[in-house]
C-alpha cells in the first residue's frame with residue numbers, strides 16, 4: 001500500500017494536499033522503485049502547488065521534488081542498486097512512501113553521506129552549483145540575499161571555493177551568524193538599507209531569492225549582474241533606475257540541457273560540500289503529520305529544515 005500526498009487542484013498546500021492510500025501499479029520499464037526514507041519541505045516544493053507554474057503542470061500530481069530512499073525493485077541492468085540508497089529524481093513526486101523514477105537518473109548515495117543530508121542534496125545544492133557554474137564568481141564581489149536559506153549558504157561556500165574576491169550576505173535573522181563567521185563572510189542586516197546600498201554598489205554579481213523591496217534597494221545602484229532565483233518575500237520587484245542585467249534562474253532550464261553523464265558527474269562535486277554542521281538543522285515529522293511539517297516550514301526565523309520521515 002502506497003501513501004501519497006496528492007494535489008488535485010491548485011491552492012494553498014495546507015488546503016489542497018490530501019493524503020491518499022492506494023496500491024502501487026506495476027513498475028514501468030527502465031524505472032526503479034524506491035522506498036522513501038526522508039523527504040524535505042522546501043519552498044520549491046510548495047510553490048508549484050499554489051499554481052505558480054500551472055501552465056506546465058498537469059493535475060493530479062504528487063507533491064515533492066526530492067528525497068532519499070532504498071531501491072526495492074529495479075530493471076535487469078540496474079539490479080546492483082537493489083538495497084542501495086539513491087535519490088529518486090526527475091520522476092514521480094517524492095512525498096509518497098514508494099517512488100518510481102527513471103533508473104538512469106537515480107543518484108547512488110555515497111556511504112559517508114547521512115540519509116538526512118542526502119534527502120536534501122538536490123534542489124538547493126544543484127541550484128547553487130548550476131548558478132555558480134553559470135555566473136562564475138572568480139575575482140568578483142558577490143552579494144547574496146536570504147542568507148538564512150540552505151541555498152544561500154551553499155552558494156556562498158561554492159563562491160569561496162571558486163575564488164570569489166569577496167562574499168557578503170544579507171540576513172533577515174541573527175540565527176546564521178555562526179555559519180558566516182566560520183567562513184569569514186561579512187553578514188549585514190536586511191533592515192540596514194544604507195549598508196545594503198553600499199555593498200550593492202560594490203557587487204559584481206547579486207544572487208537574490210527575496211525579491212520585493214529588498215531587490216529594489218539592491219537594484220537601485222548600478223549592480224552589474226542580478227540573478228533572481230526566488231521570491232521569498234512573495235513580492236515581485238521593479239528596478240527604480242536603469243535596468244541592470246537581470247537574469248531569471250530556474251533549475252529546470254539548465255537540467256534539460258545537460259546529458260545523463262553530466263547529471264551523474266555533478267553530484268561528485270555536490271557530495272563534498274554537504275556538511276551536516278553547515279546546513280540548517282533538521283526537524284523530523286512523521287509523514288502522516290505533514291500538516292505540522294508545513295506549519296513549521298512557515299514559521300519565520302525557524303532556523304531548521306522540516307523533513308518528512310517514512311516508517
Ligand SMILES: NC(=O)c1ccc[n+]([C@@H]2O[C@H](COP(=O)([O-])OP(=O)(O)OC[C@H]3O[C@@H](n4cnc5c(N)ncnc54)[C@H](OP(=O)(O)O)[C@@H]3O)[C@@H](O)[C@H]2O)c1
Nearest residue numbers: 042043127148149150151172173209230232233250251301
Ligand atoms: N530557481 C530555482 O531553481 C531554485 C532552486 C532552489 C531554491 N530556490 C529558491 O531558493 C529560496 C530558498 O529556498 P530554500 O529551500 O533554501 O529555503 P530554506 O532553506 O527553507 O530557507 C528559507 C529561509 O530563508 C529566510 N527567509 C524566508 N523568507 C525570507 C524573506 N522574506 N526575506 C529574507 N529571508 C527570508 C529564512 O531564514 P530566517 O528566518 O532565519 O531569516 C528562512 O528560514 C526559495 O526562494 C526557493 O524558491 C530556487
